[in-house]
Amino acid sequence: MISQGLVNIQELDPAILVDLKYSTTDNFVGKDVYGDLTRAYLQPEMGARLVQAHKLLQKANPGYKFLVYDAARPNSVQYELWKALDLLKIPEASKTQYVADPKIGSNHNFGCAIDLTVADEKGVPLDMGTKYDFFGPLAYPRSEAEMLRQGKLTSKQIANRKILRAAMTQSGFTQNTTEWWHYDGMSKKAARAKYGMIK
Structure with a gap:
């Protein structure tokens, strides 16, 4: 990661917590797919924005911290995650809602x-209504109002998501519409043109 110009998030801001889910068995694959990769890396521009977002979070909510579950990911791992969807019997048409096609790449x-x-x-994660990597409308930011009406999410859970969303979007990140935890720093097209894929 470092040789490809990426930066370690915790070297930029040691207060940010990291628990890389794909370097544990606590993920939808059920196994460690990262191996030696145990730290979170981003492009320098993204890392600087994350530090800014963390400052905004702490200013608005003293004592709160970011807890990072995933950041830069080798494309080789993307293929493993894609294959794992088949084992979960995720329909072909729905797969890209949860994992980007590795031929195209994820941000x-x-x-x-x-x-x-x-x-x-x-250091306890706030209640966001679902676990990380939950597949389904409960995790969709675009469905929050509907899930609240149906009593499947509480106003507190949505408020917690908005704490995260406010800090991230004010710092230039874009919220994913089907994953409350996922934020993009730029479009995939722009990222591909500027940085190229991490192998």
Whole structure:
């Protein structure tokens, strides 16, 4: 990652917490797919924006911190995640809602996307209504109003998501419409042109 020009998030801001889910078994694949990769990296521009977002979060909510679940991801791992969807019997037409086609790449594969949540003063993640990598409308930001009406999400859970969303979007990140945890720093087309894919 470093040789490809990426930066370690925790070297930019040691207060940001990191728990790379794909370097553990606590993920939808059920196994460690990252191996030696245990730190979170981003393109320098994205890293600077994340630090800015963290400052905004802490100013608005003293004691709260970001907890990063995923950042830059090698494209080789993207193929593993894509294959894992078949084991979960995710229909072909729905696969790209959850994992980008590795032939095209995810913004994670360019170091321009980050998956994260907010942790409280004790380091405990806030209740966002679903776990990380939950597949379905409960995780969709675009469906929050409907899920609230149906009683499947609480106003507190949505408020917690908005704490994260406010800090990230004010710093130039874009919210993914089907994953409350996923933020993009630029379009995939722009990321590909500027940075190229992380192998």
